Amino acid sequence: MRNGGRISAAISVLTDVLQRHQPVKIAVRDWGKRARYAGSKDRAWVSGLVLDALRRRNSTAHHMGHDDPRALVFGTLRFAWDWPARDIEQACYDDHGPTPLTNAERDALIMAPDPTAPIHVQGDFPEWLTPHMERVFGPDTVVEAQAMAVRADVDLRVNTLKSDAEKAALPLKSVRAVPSKLLTNAYNIPARDPTEREDSIEGIPAFSKGWVEVQDAGSQIAAAAANAKPGEQVLDYCAGGGGKTLALAAQMQGTGQIYAYDIDGKRLSALVPRLKRSGAHNVQLVHPSEGTSLEPLVGQMDLVFVDAPCTGTGTWRRKPDSKWRVKPAQLAKRMEDQRQILAEAANYVKPGGRLLYATCSFLIEEDEDRVAEFLAADTRFREGDAAEAAIASGLLTDHGAAVVRKFRGPTGSVRLTPRRAGTDGFFFALLNREA
Numbered sequence: 001m002r003n004g005g006r007i008s009a010a011i012s013v014l015t016d017v018l019q020r021h022q023p024v025k026i027a028v029r030d031w032g033k034r035a036r037y038a039g040s041k042d043r044a045w046v047s048g049l050v051l052d053a054l055r056r057r058n059s060t061a062h063h064m065g066h067d068d069p070r071a072l073v074f075g076t077l078r079f080a081w082d083w084p085a086r087d088i089e090q091a092c093y094d095d096h097g098p099t100p101l102t103n104a105e106r107d108a109l110i111m112a113p114d115p116t117a118p119i120h121v122q123g124d125f126p127e128w129l130t131p132h133m134e135r136v137f138g139p140d141t142v143v144e145a146q147a148m149a150v151r152a153d154v155d156l157r158v159n160t161l162k163s164d165a166e167k168a169a170l171p172l173k174s175v176r177a178v179p180s181k182l183l184t185n186a187y188n189i190p191a192r193d194p195t196e197r198e199d200s201i202e203g204i205p206a207f208s209k210g211w212v213e214v215q216d217a218g219s220q221i222a223a224a225a226a227n228a229k230p231g232e233q234v235l236d237y238c239a240g241g242g243g244k245t246l247a248l249a250a251q252m253q254g255t256g257q258i259y260a261y262d263i264d265g266k267r268l269s270a271l272v273p274r275l276k277r278s279g280a281h282n283v284q285l286v287h288p289s290e291g292t293s294l295e296p297l298v299g300q301m302d303l304v305f306v307d308a309p310c311t312g313t314g315t316w317r318r319k320p321d322s323k324w325r326v327k328p329a330q331l332a333k334r335m336e337d338q339r340q341i342l343a344e345a346a347n348y349v350k351p352g353g354r355l356l357y358a359t360c361s362f363l364i365e366e367d368e369d370r371v372a373e374f375l376a377a378d379t380r381f382r383e384g385d386a387a388e389a390a391i392a393s394g395l396l397t398d399h400g401a402a403v404v405r406k407f408r409g410p411t412g413s414v415r416l417t418p419r420r421a422g423t424d425g426f427f428f429a430l431l432n433r434e435a
């Protein structure tokens with residue numbers, strides 16, 4: 001396809017996303033079905049442009065003077081992809097290209113950025129989140145937010161039940177993975193330009209053999225802070241698709257017992273093939289639809305991992321459409337869920353055991369506030385040093401250790417962000433139950 005046709009496609013896909021509230025993946029897939037002439041490179045190009053337009057929606061709309069899909073696509077090409085204005089102009093004359101630029105669009109494309117724009121525009125986040133963002137990041141709000149408006153790397157965790165970092169090195173060369181700077185048993189694939197073909201990780205034998213799992217480095221570090229030991233009794237209370245369960249199983253070297261529970265049985269079912277591939281034999285699913293009860297586990301667990309449902313603000317780089325969907329009512333609902341889940345999950349921790357609370361949100365309302373409220377209500381628990389716990393797992397490199405120490409808060413919890421650590425936004429706190 002010529003660029004003009006691809007630009008028209010991006011405008012149409014972005015329209016579906018913004019006006020029909022379709023997820024990007026579905027909107028691109030539906031377009032791909034209609035456009036049989038489009039190849040995989042075209043789909044990657046269109047999807048990359050739409051995702052970048054969503055990542056920088058506010059600043060691009062401010063530049064262009066409009067928030068409609070056409071303005072966002074042209075503005076993204078000019079200001080995020082650095083296309084000269086004349087190349088955009090020319091692409092409009094390709095077959096199936098968009099209608100030619102208007103004078104107003106032409107003028108907007110040659111305008112310099114406005115340094116006086118409000119911070120939610122410069123940082124590309126929803127305006128209502130401004131006080132929440134400033135509460136976390138203070139004067140760094142814009143730079144922190146801008147680091148969330150770029151493409152994300154892909155991180156791989158080497159599954160030590162089946163392989164090791166050295167053994168995995170050779171097969172991972174084919175996907176251009178390099179050793180992680182933060183973790184000893186992990187690799188990193190730097191974010192690709194959307195005009196390049198993506199290598200499929202799922203397509204390589206090392207993945208199907210269970211040697212590696214896709215898992216963001218922030219998520220791996222949060223799991224490391226649980227520091228699960230061989231032989232322990234562990235409850236993964238919000239196990240979902242099992243990213244943390246699998247990391248904990250590897251830490252435990254296949255011994256002891258992990259109970260994986262989630263209120264949503266469908267999500268839990270997704271864990272079954274992942275478990276098979278990983279070779280973890282010490283995981284028992286506690287499926288809500290099977291009427292299995294957690295009751296016998298009360299007061300018995302060495303470790304309870306709570307990967308709480310949250311607004312997911314830490315994943316904006318990967319899911320930029322979710323950035324514009326988060327609303328005050330959703331935040332309030334999540335805070336209520338977190339309150340209830342923490343209070344309930346704590347009952348399974350045995351005396352002397354620990355609870356690891358994690359979210360992929362950087363909002364204090366979902367993080368420190370929830371931990372402080374929990375500790376005030378349940379005086380059996382004290383907050384520990386989550387950074388030192390992560391380091392004690394032996395899974396962090398020297399650089400990873402320095403990063404978690406640097407971003408440890410005054411109470412011992414850790415907040416990682418794309419700017420601070422190059423990871424997704426992650427928060428984790430260690431809550432120790434008195435013996």
Ligand SMILES: C[S@@+](CC[C@H](N)C(=O)[O-])C[C@H]1O[C@@H](n2cnc3c(N)ncnc32)[C@H](O)[C@@H]1O
Pocket residue numbers: 237238239240241242243244245261262263264267307308309310337341
């Ligand atoms: C952040 S996701 C978990 C991701 C998962 N741990 C992983 O690493 O792939 C949060 C999970 O909490 C579950 N959840 C929500 N409310 C819950 C509740 N009251 N009890 C248990 N799980 C709950 C959701 O279904 C969702 O799967």
